[in-house]
Amino acid sequence: MCAGDDVNCPEFERHRAKMREALGMERRSFLKSAFVATGGAAALAAGTASTLVTPALAQASAAKAPDQPSYHYLPANDQTVHWGYFSKKLKPQVEIDSGDIVTIEALTHHANDDASLMIKGDEGAESVFYWTKDQKKVARRGAGDPNDTKLGGGGGLGVHICTGPVFVRGAEPGDVLEVRIVDTKFRPSMHPDHKGKAFGSNAAAWWGFHYKELLDGPREVITIYEMDASGARNWAKAAYNYKWTPQTDPSGVVHKTIDYPGVPVDHATIKKNTDVLKGVRVPIRPHFGVIGLAPKEADYVNSIPPSYTGGNIDNWRIGKGATMYYPVAVEGALLSVGDPHASQGDSEMCGTAIECSITGTFQIILHKKADIAGTPLEQLEYPMLETKDEWLIHGFSYANFLAELGPNAQSDIFGKSSVDLALKDAFKKMRTFLMTTKGLTEDEAVSLMSIAVDFGITQVVDGNWGVHAVIKKEIFADASV
Structure with missing residues (x-):
């Protein structure tokens, strides 16, 4: 019987849709039940071992929050993401109270380096990357002019797919947002031959620090990595690599280099090299390259340069168990998450990490300006990380x-x-x-x-x-x- 995997079935599309719906419900149910089963909500509600948040500040912040945190789920799809920019003008995708827990799906903007492994069959990813000669479901990619037709909407400034924003009730300029990263889960591949696996892409690209120092001349090389989707295997291995060749996007624009996010790579134009990094195990340390709040200084802000409200910090330590602190610049804070990585070294030398899709669970706590006076958070004007x-x-x-x-x-x-x-x-x-x-x-x-x-x-x-x-x-x- 067809379960959404037999293209010859007369009712293939109906069965396929049913399978996708079941997978989505299973993913949400698993994440929420796993969080509850490990006592996550109760442990977080009880407080933190943070020494930046003094007991008096923790008590003051808790007094302004509901007695019990609520749980929220924010999927990634063409209705919930913004591509390549932060903006104080964005409509919130979810509103939460201080202390609430929210699970957020984050997609890598490099998924089209191998769409069969990282997009196909994944309904949310398919909707975000949908691009034909007639339509892009997520048209604006960057902080530039949305009507720019040279590189596509957004003018090409900014690259990251960001899910959100999350509106935090009561957040105002001068406050501090505490973001605890409770858990991270790889987004599994929907490829029928790779069940239980996840994949990511590392692009040694023209913006990398290495680019002008290459021994055999400038070139861009994509390396695809494989991970265990459950996280049980704590290392990644290289599957294959290939040199970037000029790619013609669905709108007819030729991309000689990796100059626009989400360009689908036609694998008939590239040569795969499977003899790459044999016997090498890359330790995984899942994290988010981008977690940030909306700045106040401009309506649309390129997602690439990090700044005082966070954004594209690209620090591999911003993963499970870490706590980030951000100064709030606009009403509601407007938190967005993106640029998920399986692993990265300090410097991100060649231009990217192992760029892969990850779902994170966060607890978000608001500390009001009046309450942080006299505490270590009083002069926080930049994103700060705290671990155990x-x-x-x-x-x-x-x-x-x-x-x-x-x-x-x-x-x-x-x-x-x-x-x-x-x-x-x-x-x-x-x-x-x-x-x-x-x-x-x-x-x-x-x-x-x-x-x-x-x-x-x-x-x-x-x-x-x-x-x-x-x-x-x-x-x-x-x-x-």
Whole structure:
């Protein structure tokens, strides 16, 4: 009997639709039941071991939230995503209260590097990537002019598929949003020959730091990686790679390079190399390259350069068990999630990570401006990461490039970034953190930064380059402050 997998069945389309609906319900049910079964909701509602959120602040924030958190599910489809930009003008896809839990599906914008493995048969992904000569279901891709016909709507500025935004009731400029990453799950391939597997793409592209240093001349190479969709196998392996060849999109535009998101690759035009990275196991560390709030400075903001409200930070540590803090810039905060990765190294050297689709579960807590006075969050003007053992501060070439670079900021940023500027910003932010949060003098902070803080290159490919500063909490085990 056909279960949606026999194309010769007279009722194939009806059976296929029924199978997709069942898969969608099963996915939602699994995520919610797994979260409840592990005591996730109760544990989160009880509080956190965070030391940035003082007991008094936690109590004040909890007093403004409902007694019990609600659970929300936000799927990724052509009605719930925005492609390539953040915007304070976007209509919220879901409204939540402080303390609520929300599961958000996030799609990789690189899925068309192998559509058979990462799109076909997946109803949500198919609706987002739908593109014929007559229609794109998600037309606007980028922060530019939506009527630009050269590269498609959006002018090509911005690339990430972002699900959301999530409107947080009561959030206002000056508040801080705490985002706890409770869980991550790979989005499984719907390919019938690859059940239980997930796939991702790594593009060594023209924007990569390596590009002008290649021994055999400039080229763009795509490597497809395979993961265990359940996460039981903690490593990925390369399936094959291929060199990018000029691709003609459904609108008839030829793309000699990877210059526009979502261009479908015609595999008849490429040569697959399956003899790649044999015997190499890449440790997986699922995370989100993009989690961010809407900035206030412009109506439409390119998703590529990160900034003070987060966005495309591309730090592999922003995964399960981590907590991010973001300054709120607009009413409702307008949180969006995208750019999911299976793994990435510091620097994201060649331009991308293993770009794959992931579903995340988050608890979102609002801390009001009046309540954070006198706490470590009082002077938080940038995205900050906290784990069980560490605090991590994100520095950028320009802390707020939209405000610092003027009317042409969204284009100028790509020619002005440097590691030196990002390191200086990370230093200044860490100095302030140590002086205000830990009560150190400037001299004490400077000495400690040189001997106990690890400064690393987060990424050098996102326009606004990043340097992170990491300090371990155990350093202060005997401190009275």
